[in-house]
Amino acid sequence: MNTPFSIIIADDHSMFLDGLTSILSEEKSIKIVLTAKTGTQVLKYLRINTEEKIDLVITDINMPEMDGIELNTAIKDEFPKVKTLVVSMLEDAKKIKILTEANTNGYISKNAEKTELLKAIKSILNGENYFSPRIKQILMEAMFSAKSEPEISLSKRETEVLKLIAQEFTTQEIADKLFLSKHTIESYRKNLISKLGVRNLAGLTRYAVEKGMLE
Amino acid sequence: MNTPFSIIIADDHSMFLDGLTSILSEEKSIKIVLTAKTGTQVLKYLRINTEEKIDLVITDINMPEMDGIELNTAIKDEFPKVKTLVVSMLEDAKKIKILTEANTNGYISKNAEKTELLKAIKSILNGENYFSPRIKQILMEAMFSAKSEPEISLSKRETEVLKLIAQEFTTQEIADKLFLSKHTIESYRKNLISKLGVRNLAGLTRYAVEKGMLE
DNA sequence: TGAATTATCACGGTTTTCAGTGAAAACAAA
DNA sequence: TTTGTTTTCACTGAAAACCGTGATAATTCA
Structure with a gap:
């Protein structure tokens, strides 16, 4: 018989780790190292x-310290022969896209059945990539919808001012804080409003909070 | 030998479900029904x-359809003899508190080791409750910090107005929308500002977004 | 090096928000 | 039935935000 395949599993939830180990240890062709x-x-x-x-x-x-995305790029960089399979809770199109661009060999959701997991593993070990139909669909949708979001980019100063606005500082206060003229801050506010396509402070604040720019 | 204990496992992530099943099927005293x-x-x-x-x-x-909290209260209501153990990703103090008040017999994190899982199961089957040290700590902290948050309650109308404010509508627009005087909305805005301890629209908006009042 | 972006500042006019103060009617709860 | 909360409305003056329409210097990057 052939030598078994050597596999490493990484997950910060030990229960999941134990579960996966338990499932895979039933497979004789797999050895968890x-x-x-x-x-x-x-x-x-x-x-x-x-x-x-x-x-x-x-x-x-x-995962703490180094997440799956960083790990993946690091592996593909240093050990290109090692295959990678991402098993994740989230179905975030952006992250999936980054991972595919980093040459991940597969991506399945934790919603996936055991049979799909084994199918993915076997495909990858056979040299094929495996992305579940659902993931493929999400990727496709992201491709199309990506164009409708033209990626608004803010400069450092703009970001700084926006944060302060969302933190309830008035124009004058922000000007004092940054040693700028009150007019300058007003310009920034105005630019931000038109740039982000919102109507007022409320819109700016919502943008900031939803993009996680605070704390 | 005694008859094994009958256990039901519920989790929407089949991989976790399979993993847990796999772990527990090694235990002879346990039968997963x-x-x-x-x-x-x-x-x-x-x-x-x-x-x-x-x-x-x-x-x-x-979980979709009926989450663990609802399930727990339903079980304790209809089948009080059935013990429950919550195994969750999150360590949300509020939810833990609700669960303890609903007489859950145990709560451990998915971060928990396999040994802790088995310990928790055995404790509960022996008639004791099991809450991991970490969970206990979170509960304690919640008890103390709870007092510092004096629970701001908003009336229906206040909530309604707040939502519209956070959605970038002006006072006049909100007044038109709700068939109220502009002065009325102004009163609400003012009350909300002092009630929520914020300074302006930005603060109101942040509150609304962070409390998940929009979507 | 030249073009584009970013950062800075200015002003007048209009609208909106904010702060203070007050109050009446409707409604629920005790 | 009294008490408390909620909902509704009103006025004033000051402050801030918003709109339009600029301009100049510094930086970045192609």
Whole structure:
């Protein structure tokens, strides 16, 4: 019989880690060589055990220290032969896009059935990529809707002023805080309003909060 | 040997469900009689199989149709003999508090180790409740910090006006929309500002967004 | 180096918000 | 039935925001 495939699993939720390990240990063609809770642990292992052939790294996206996206790019950069499969809770189009651009070999949701998980793993180990139909669909939708959002980019100053506005400071206060003229801040407010397509302070504030620009 | 304990597991992420099943099927004292993806499935099963003795329901909080909190209260209401263990991703003090008040028998995080999971299950099956140290700590902190938040309650109209303000409507527009005088809306705005302890529209908007009053 | 973007400032006029103060009617709860 | 809350409306003066329409210097980047 062939030697089993060597797999690393990374997820910060130990229960999920244990569960996945338990599921995969039933598969005789798979050998789990490491389970890790952070991306850094995985990278460290790969760097130390360079002589060991690792076939696949299964990773979550949300992890402390080094998340799945960073881990993925690092692996593809340093160990291009190692395949990666992302198993994530979220179905965030942007993150999926970044991951595909970083040459992830597969992406499935934690909603996926066990059979789909095994299918994905086998496909990848066979040299094919695997993205579940749902993920493909989300990617497609993102492609189309992306064009409708022309990506508003704000300069440093604009961002700074916007934050202060959303924090309830008045024009005069912001001017004092930044050692600028009150007129300057007024210009910024005006620009921000037209740039972001909103009508007033409320709109600016909502934009700032929803984009997570505060705290 | 004793008859094994009958357990139901509910979680909308099938991978987690499979993982947990896989872990627990190693335990001989445990028999998994049902795995479900929604709370309603669990309730339906309990209602049909009334003669069957179910010892424990392990459930996530976030689930479609009927979440873990509703499921828990329903179980405690209809089937008080059935124990419940909540296994959740989130460590939200409020939800934990609601669950303890609804007589949940245990609460552990998905961060918990396998050993802790088994410990929790065994404790509960032995008639004790189990809350992990971390959860206890969060609960304690919530108790103390709760007093610092004096629970601001807004009336229907106040909420309505606040929403419209946060949606960038001017006083006049809101007045027209609600068939009220402009002065009335001004009063509401003023009251809201002092009630919520903010300074201006930005503060009101932030409050509305952060409380999830919009969508 | 030249073009584009960013950062800065200015002014007059209009609208809106903010702060203070007050009050009447409707309604629910105790 | 009294008390409290909610909903409704009104006026004033000051402050701030909003609108239009500029301009100049600094920086960045192609």
